[in-house]
Amino acid sequence: MKRKRRNVAVIGSGMSHFSSHREEVNQPEMIHEAVVEALDDAGMTLDEVDCVLHGNMELFEMVHQPDMWHAIASGVWGKSGLRLTTGGTTGITLACAADNLVASGLHDVVLAIGFEKLQEGHTTGGITNMADPLWGRSIQTGALTGTTAQAVIDEFGEERAKHAAMKMRIIMDEHAMLNEKAHRRLGLDRQFIKEMADNSPPLVGELRMLHMCSQSDGACAVVFASEEKAEALGAAPAWVVDHETVHREETLMFSPEKTTMRVAAERMFTRNGITDPRRDIDVFEMYDPSAWWGLDWLREFLLLEGDEHLKMVENDEIRIDGAFPLNPSGGVQASNPIGATALVRVAEAAMQVRGVAGGHQVPKPVRRALASGFGGTLWTVLMLLSREKPVLGGHCDA
Amino acid sequence: MTSRVAICAVAQTKYEADKWDVRMQGMVWEVVKQVRAQTGLDFGDDGIEAAVTVSDDVFDARTISDSAVTDVVGAHFRGEEKVASDGAQGVYYAVATILSGKHDVVLLAGHCKESQAASRNMVTHLAFDPFFTRPVGLDYLAAAALQADAYMRKTGVTEDQLADVVVRSRQWAAKNPVARDATPLTRDDVLASPMLADPIRESFMYPITDGAVAMILASEERARDITDRPVWVTGLGNCYDSFFLGERDLAGNFALERAAARAYCMAGIKNPVTAFDVVELCDQCAHQMPQWAEGLGLCAAGGGAVWLAEGGPDCHSVNRSGGMLAGNPLMLGGMARVAEAVLQLRGDAGARQAQGAKRALAHGCCGPAGQLQVAVVLEA
Amino acid sequence: MPDDKKAELIVSRQVLSIPQRFATGPIMGRFLAELLDNRRIMAVRAPGSRCLLPPREVDAVTMQEAVEWVEVGPEGTIRDFDVVYYASPDPLTGETRDVPYIICWVDLDGAGEGAPLWHLLDAPDPGKVRCGMRVRAVFNDERCGCMEDIRHFEIIEET
Numbered sequence: 001m002k003r004k005r006r007n008v009a010v011i012g013s014g015m016s017h018f019s020s021h022r023e024e025v026n027q028p029e030m031i032h033e034a035v036v037e038a039l040d041d042a043g044m045t046l047d048e049v050d051c052v053l054h055g056n057m058e059l060f061e062m063v064h065q066p067d068m069w070h071a072i073a074s075g076v077w078g079k080s081g082l083r084l085t086t087g088g089t090t091g092i093t094l095a096c097a098a099d100n101l102v103a104s105g106l107h108d109v110v111l112a113i114g115f116e117k118l119q120e121g122h123t124t125g126g127i128t129n130m131a132d133p134l135w136g137r138s139i140q141t142g143a144l145t146g147t148t149a150q151a152v153i154d155e156f157g158e159e160r161a162k163h164a165a166m167k168m169r170i171i172m173d174e175h176a177m178l179n180e181k182a183h184r185r186l187g188l189d190r191q192f193i194k195e196m197a198d199n200s201p202p203l204v205g206e207l208r209m210l211h212m213c214s215q216s217d218g219a220c221a222v223v224f225a226s227e228e229k230a231e232a233l234g235a236a237p238a239w240v241v242d243h244e245t246v247h248r249e250e251t252l253m254f255s256p257e258k259t260t261m262r263v264a265a266e267r268m269f270t271r272n273g274i275t276d277p278r279r280d281i282d283v284f285e286m287y288d289p290s291a292w293w294g295l296d297w298l299r300e301f302l303l304l305e306g307d308e309h310l311k312m313v314e315n316d317e318i319r320i321d322g323a324f325p326l327n328p329s330g331g332v333q334a335s336n337p338i339g340a341t342a343l344v345r346v347a348e349a350a351m352q353v354r355g356v357a358g359g360h361q362v363p364k365p366v367r368r369a370l371a372s373g374f375g376g377t378l379w380t381v382l383m384l385l386s387r388e389k390p391v392l393g394g395h396c397d398a
Numbered sequence: 399m400t401s402r403v404a405i406c407a408v409a410q411t412k413y414e415a416d417k418w419d420v421r422m423q424g425m426v427w428e429v430v431k432q433v434r435a436q437t438g439l440d441f442g443d444d445g446i447e448a449a450v451t452v453s454d455d456v457f458d459a460r461t462i463s464d465s466a467v468t469d470v471v472g473a474h475f476r477g478e479e480k481v482a483s484d485g486a487q488g489v490y491y492a493v494a495t496i497l498s499g500k501h502d503v504v505l506l507a508g509h510c511k512e513s514q515a516a517s518r519n520m521v522t523h524l525a526f527d528p529f530f531t532r533p534v535g536l537d538y539l540a541a542a543a544l545q546a547d548a549y550m551r552k553t554g555v556t557e558d559q560l561a562d563v564v565v566r567s568r569q570w571a572a573k574n575p576v577a578r579d580a581t582p583l584t585r586d587d588v589l590a591s592p593m594l595a596d597p598i599r600e601s602f603m604y605p606i607t608d609g610a611v612a613m614i615l616a617s618e619e620r621a622r623d624i625t626d627r628p629v630w631v632t633g634l635g636n637c638y639d640s641f642f643l644g645e646r647d648l649a650g651n652f653a654l655e656r657a658a659a660r661a662y663c664m665a666g667i668k669n670p671v672t673a674f675d676v677v678e679l680c681d682q683c684a685h686q687m688p689q690w691a692e693g694l695g696l697c698a699a700g701g702g703a704v705w706l707a708e709g710g711p712d713c714h715s716v717n718r719s720g721g722m723l724a725g726n727p728l729m730l731g732g733m734a735r736v737a738e739a740v741l742q743l744r745g746d747a748g749a750r751q752a753q754g755a756k757r758a759l760a761h762g763c764c765g766p767a768g769q770l771q772v773a774v775v776l777e778a
Numbered sequence: 779m780p781d782d783k784k785a786e787l788i789v790s791r792q793v794l795s796i797p798q799r800f801a802t803g804p805i806m807g808r809f810l811a812e813l814l815d816n817r818r819i820m821a822v823r824a825p826g827s828r829c830l831l832p833p834r835e836v837d838a839v840t841m842q843e844a845v846e847w848v849e850v851g852p853e854g855t856i857r858d859f860d861v862v863y864y865a866s867p868d869p870l871t872g873e874t875r876d877v878p879y880i881i882c883w884v885d886l887d888g889a890g891e892g893a894p895l896w897h898l899l900d901a902p903d904p905g906k907v908r909c910g911m912r913v914r915a916v917f918n919d920e921r922c923g924c925m926e927d928i929r930h931f932e933i934i935e936e937t
Contacts, residue, residue, distance in 0.1 A: 004500070005497060005498055024783075024787060052638075055482075057461055058454070058482070060461075062794040063525070063528075064524035065454070065456075065482070065525045067483070068641055068765040068769050069525070070641075071638050076638045077639065078653075078656060079638065080637060080638075081637075081770070082481065082487055082491060082636075084482065085464075085480055085482045086462065087462035087464075093480075097491065099498070104494040104495075104496075106494055122867065124867075125866070126461055127461060128461075128866070130460060130461040132460075132832075133459065133460070133800045134800060134802060134806050134832070134924075135806070135925045136925075138925065138926060139896055139897060141864065141881065142866060146861065147858050150858075203863055204860045204861065205861050246477065247474070248475055249468050249474045249838035251893075256839075263475060375462070376465045376468070377465055417801065418801050420803045421801050421802065421803035423803075423834065427843075440841075456796075468838065469835075469837075474838035513799075514800065515797070516797040516799075517796070524796075528790055528792060
C-alpha cells in the first residue's frame with residue numbers, strides 16, 4: 001500500500017495578463033507578472049520559497065533551456081529548481097512535480113511556473129515539429145483535427161452534434177466574459193448558434209475557427225506548500241488529494257479500447273472513493289483544446305455512456321450556475337498559453353476550492369475540484385483538489 | 399512510504415562521436431533492456447510503475463521530445479514525466495516521486511545526440527536571450543572560455559596544469575569500456591590542439607558525444623527485493639546562479655557551494671574533504687575540474703591550483719570514469735557521473751575500481767558556465 | 779501599457795534554424811530503403827503481435843522487440859481522414875500548402891487494424907471522400923528514401 005508522506009496544499013496562484021500580443025513585455029517580464037501575483041496571493045515573499053519549477057515548450061520560442069535566462073525573473077536565483085516539460089500537459093506536470101517535491105520532504109514551499117509566448121514563434125509549425133521527422137512531419141497539421149467532430153456527428157446526427165458543440169463554445173465564452181483574465185471574451189450570442197456553427201471558417205473538417213482554442217501569450221505561477229507551512233499562513237488552502245498521469249505511444253491512430261481520459265479518471269476515482277463524479281466533484285477545469293474535444297471528453301472524464309454528456313450541455317448543466325460547472329474560467333477555448341495552460345487549470349480549480357475566483361466563482365459550495373491536462377499524443381494528467389484536508393494513509397493505490 | 403531511495407540498476411550505451419546508425423529510440427531501448435535484464439522487472443503495478451525521462455527538445459529538434467520515447471520506456475498507458483535539464487536533475491526528481499509515496503519503482507532514462515545538429519554551439523547559442531547576449535555571439539563554449547579566463551587569473555591555475563587534467567582523463571578513460579574518447583594524449587598534444595575560444599583549446603573541451611543512460615530507482619522495501627547491492631541516494635541538492643555572466647562571479651562557486659551544502663546537510667556530511675571514497679564531477683571543460691572541486695569543498699575556495707599540484711584528483715579518486723572530458727552528451731553529464739558512482743559503490747567498475755568504496759559524490763551542471771549545479775551523495 | 783505606446787515598441791524579427799541529420803536506424807532505415815529501392819511498404823511486428831506502421835523498434839503494448847517484417851499494401855481502406863482548410867506552413871520548408879488538402883489514415887491490406895498508415899490523399903472532390911473507400915499508394919518515379927517517396931494515396935475507382 002502506498003501512502004503519501006505528507007500533505008501538500010495550493011496556497012496561492014498568479015497569472016499574467018493573457019493576450020495574443022504581449023509585445024510590451026519580454027519573456028522574463030511576463031513571467032514576473034505571474035510570480036509577483038502568486039506570492040502576493042499566498043501572502044509570502046520570495047525568501048520563503050525553497051524551489052522553483054519551470055516549464056514550456058522550447059521550439060515555440062526557440063530558446064534552449066529557458067530556465068537559465070528566466071532565472072532573472074522566476075526567483076530561482078540561489079534556490080533549488082527543476083525544469084520539466086511534457087508538451088501541453090507541462091503545466092499540470094509541474095503541479096504534480098510540486099506535489100511530489102513537497103510531499104517527499106525535500107522542500108516546504110515550491111513555486112511552479114508555466115509560460116508560453118506563442119506570438120514569438122509559429123504555433124502550428126511548433127506543434128507540427130512534434131511529429132517524427134522521418135514519417136510524420138510533412139503530414140501533421142499542428143493539433144488540428146476534424147476526426148472527433150466527425151465521430152460525434154456520426155454518432156448523434158449532424159444537427160444535434162453541431163448544435164451541442166457550438167453550445168459548448170458559447171457557454172465557455174459566457175464564462176470567459178466573467179473572467180477578466182481570459183484572453184478571448186467574444187460575447188457570443190446564443191440566438192445565433194446555428195449561424196455560427198454553419199458559417200465560422202472551417203479549419204479541418206467540421207472543426208471551425210470558433211471551436212478552436214486561442215493562441216495566447218501568458219504565464220501562470222502556483223505556490224505549493226507543506227501542511228505545516230500552509231496552516232501557519234492561516235487562510236484555507238486547496239489540498240492536493242491525488243494526481244494521475246497516463247501517456248500513450250506516439251502513433252495517434254492505434255485505437256485501444258479506452259482513451260487516456262477515461263483510464264486516468266477510472267484510476268483517480270477508484271483510488272479516492274469517487275463513485276459518482278458528477279455528485280462527488282463540484283467543479284471541473286478541463287484542458288479543452290476545442291469545443292468538439294471538450295464535448296467528447298466530458299463523457300470520457302465523467303465515465304458517462306450514450307448521450308449523457310450532450311444532455312449536460314443542452315440542459316446548461318455545465319454552466320457556472322449549473323449542476324456540474326465546467327471551466328468557469330472560460331477554459332482553454334478562451335485562453336491558451338500552452339506551457340501555462342494546464343497549470344492554469346490547476347490554479348483555477350484551486351481558486352474555486354479556496355473561494356477566491358471572484359467574478360467567476362461557482363455559486364454553490366466547492367468541496368472538491370478536478371483539473372485536467374492534455375498534451376503529447378493524446379496524453380492525460382488529472383489532479384484532484386479538496387477543501388477538506390486529506391487523511392494521510394487513507395490514500396492507497398488500487 | 400519509504401525513508402530512503404536506492405538505485406538498483408544502471409546501464410549506459412557506449413558513448414560515441416556519432417551514433418549515425420541508430421535512432422534515439424534505439425539508444426534508449428538498448429539501456430532500458432539492460433536495466434530490465436539486471437532487475438528482472440517488467441512494467442506494471444508490481445514492477446516499473448512509471449518513467450522519468452531526460453531529454454531536450456532543441457537537441458532532438460523535436461517538440462515534446464519525450465513523445466518519441468513513450469514506447470521504449472514502457473509508458474504506454476502509464477505515467478512519464480520529462481526533466482529537461484542535466485540528468486542529475488532526473489535523479490533528484492525520480493527520488494522525489496518515490497520519497498513522496500507516489501511510486502515505489504521508477505525507470506529513469508535519458509538520451510542526447512549531440513551529433514544530430516550541424517553544431518552543438520548553435521544549440522547552446524539559443525540558450526541566450528535574443529536581445530543582449532545572442533547578438534554578442536555567446537554559446538556555452540564562449541561562456542566557458544570567459545569562466546576559464548577568470549578562474550585561471552584568480553587562482554593561478556596554468557595551462558600546463560589543465561593539460562595534465564586532460565592527459566589524466568584519457569588515462570582513466572582507457573579503463574572505462576563505455577568511454578567515448580580514450581586516445582592517449584601527452585601534455586604537448588593537448589597544448590598543440592587548436593584554440594577554440596581563448597583560453598579553451600579543443601582538447602580542453604568535452605567532445606561532441608551521443609549516448610543514453612537508464613537507471614531503476616526504488617523505495618527501500620522494494621530495493622531489497624530487486625537487488626542485494628542497492629546504492630542509496632542519501633543526499634541531494636541543486637542551485638541556480640543568475641543568468642547574465644557579468645552579474646556572476648565566474649571564478650567562484652555561488653551555486654555549487656549551495657547545492658553541495660544542501661546535499662551534505664541531507665546526508666549528514668560535515669567534512670567533504672574526507673567524506674568520499676570516490677568523486678565524479680562534471681568537467682565539461684578542463685578548468686572546471688579544480689573549480690568544481692573548490693565548490694564541492696574538496697579543497698579551499700581559491701585553492702584549485704594547489705589542489706591540482708598536490709595530486710588532489712588522485713587523492714580524492716576524482717573521475718576514474720574519465721569524466722565528462724572523455725565524452726558524454728550535455729544533457730547526460732551529471733547522469734553519467736551518478737551511473738559511474740553507482741558502479742564504483744557496487745564494485746562493478748572493473749579496472750578503474752576504487753577498492754572498498756562506500757560513499758561517493760556525483761556532480762552535474764548545466765546552463766552557461768555551470769549556472770545550475772547539482773550534487774548527489776550516494777552510499778553502498 | 780497604453781496601446782499608443784505599444785505601437786512604438788521595437789520587435790526583433792529573427793529566423794532561427796539549425797540544420798539536422800536524423801538517423802533512421804535499422805528499422806526505419808529498412809522501411810525507407812524498401813520505398814526507395816522496391817516501391818514496397820514494409821511493416822514490422824513482434825512475434826504474435828500487431829503490425830507497427832511506420833515500423834518502430836518496440837511494440838509499446840507488449841514491450842517486445844519488433845523483429846518480423848511483413849509486406850503490406852500498396853492498396854488499403856480509408857480508416858479516417860481530415861479535410862484541411864487551414865493554410866499551415868510546412869515546418870520543413872516554410873512553404874504554405876494549397877488548401878484544401880486531405881490527410882488520411884489507411885488500413886493497408888495485410889497490416890491489420892492496429893496500424894493505419896498516415897499520409898496524404900489525392901481526391902478530386904473532398905466532399906465525396908468516405909471512410910471505407912479503397913485506396914492505393916502512388917509512388918514517385920524519382921525517390922530519395924523518405925516518406926514522401928509515396929507521393930500520396932489515390933482512390934481506386936469502382937468498376
